[in-house]
Amino acid sequence: MTQPIRVVVADDHQIVRDGLVALLGALDDTEVVGTAADGRDVLHVVAEVAPDVVVMDIQMPELDGIEATRRVTARHPGVRVVMLTMTEDDDTVLSAIRAGASGYLLKGSGAEEVHGAIRAAHAGGMVFGASLAGRVAGLFAGRREPEQVAFPDLTDRERGVLELLAAGRSNDAIARELYVSSKTVRNAVSSIYAKLHAAGRAEAIIKAREAGFGRS
Secondary structure: OOOOEEEEEEOOOHHHHHHHHHHHHOOOOEEEEEEEOOHHHHHHHHHHHOOOEEEEOOOOOOOOHHHHHHHHHHHOOOOEEEEEEOOOOHHHHHHHHHHOOOEEEEOOOOHHHHHHHHHHHHOOOOEEOHHHHHHHHHHHHOOOOOOOOOOOOOOHHHHHHHHHHHOOOOHHHHHHHHOOOHHHHHHHHHHHHHHHOOOOHHHHHHHHHHOOOOOO
């Protein structure tokens, strides 16, 4: 039997936390293993329970969700963060992605959308709420024109992997599409991070999108 996705819920409003715990607890493939009421509490809970995914609010006391995300992803690279917030301005969305978030949803998203975002993040992809997806693509596309030869240090294989990475594919999906092993993809992704001087997947995707990758 497949192990459930281990989730931590972080929100300073108890009614929201309780609602998410009830929602996720009713699903067969997720298990809520911890909750947090502020950003600093998130860091302690993640270190203690080692979740797969954190569902994170942005507006929280002590430490906001963006800084908490930055610290969680830096200290625990295997943990994915999905933002669930009322805030939808462009700067905040980009700041969350740069901090390492693998998804961004607005409160009011349906149960299926939240569930889908958690599953996608756990699988290594990135996901944005339906109302944000088009805007995010526009933000990336409008940053600057592609360089004539972007990232010349990359090999042909790495460029192919980066193209799919920037399109939001998980490692497993990239391996299937390129007909290579998952290990080959993992090695290529690690090399890409080093050559792009990216701290993780989200930053690599941002740099790749800014350079014109993943738009086809």
